Amino acid sequence: MNCKKTTGRLNALLDGELSPKQAAAVREHLQVCAQCAAALEELRGLNRALELMEGMAPPRGFVRRVRATAEARSLTPGVAGWRLNIALARFAAAATLVAGLWLGVAMGGSLGGRSDLVAQADELSLFDLQVDSLSGAPVGSLAETYLAFVSEGESTGLADWSE
């Protein structure tokens, strides 16, 4: 094994990632090459230096906060959450429909007074304003007979009840 291959495998050797055969080949070269042996020592020194940087202490209450945040966000994992979202969407759609219907009924109710006024106007025009809504009734119709009976008192073929 040459120096280039050896130096390229020193990391893997220290990390225990070489096969036994590969590790043996590297060690064999290290025994006869002072330059590569020095490079290995440098790597060991680097690994010791890396130990100087330590991690961080877990903040107090971290686990509790993560769980509380998950519950506050109503995180429902995977399919469960998907189904819940669909149910919520359907509920929202139904609620919107009901609200729309209610609004429509409410608006319709506020227009109800106008129909009463129309009915009163019709009543007035027929009886108080002497408007004959039956004028122009077809010949021989019950409406024509009634008009003749109430306006002139002559019999039109119906039984004379006054007799």
Added chain:
Amino acid sequence: MPLPRPSGLSPRRLRDTLADAMARGPCAAAVRGDLEGLQPYMTSDEQLMLRAAAGDMAAFAELVERHHRSALNVAYRFLGDQGLAEDAAQEAFLKILAGAGRYRPSAQFRTYLYNVIWHLCVDVYRKKRPRALESVPTREDPAAGPLQTALRRERASLVRKAIQELPPRQRMVLVLKHYENLSYREIAGALGCSLRAVDSLLVRAKREMKKRLQELL
């Protein structure tokens, strides 16, 4: 309040369904092989994850309890800032919970965890480019004098700055290998790259670190 349990997704039912498929399906041998391959991974982490997927928040909390130190330390050593590291680690667990329904125990849970942390850390790195803190936490040696303690702190600060100057992939590979003692294969799984790439990234990372820390070596 317990979350609703979706039908058909309980761990027991999943196992029963798979066992049934093994016994009757045309690909029974393949399924059997897959399940046997999975057996070493069906440890309590993966079972907790399946329970969390079914809405068991206590199982989720147990997973967080087991892995929060690793998650925090990886994020901290990558980002160099404790506040950002705490945010990233918390978000990683929340993302894992939100996606738990899609989790498949094809690898160890912690490989999945590191993968999520990796993506979150890269996002933070690209958005915030955190600046190094002045002080670095160091383990206090009660036997060391004030001069030695100060020297140790200064050297730790040099190491931390040198790590922060590495490109993201080299940095994460170094953190996962040296500080979390993951194998090359696990690192490849976490970062979604090949074994050869992990080896190459580590070689380059250490070469850069040697240059920057020459005075310490």
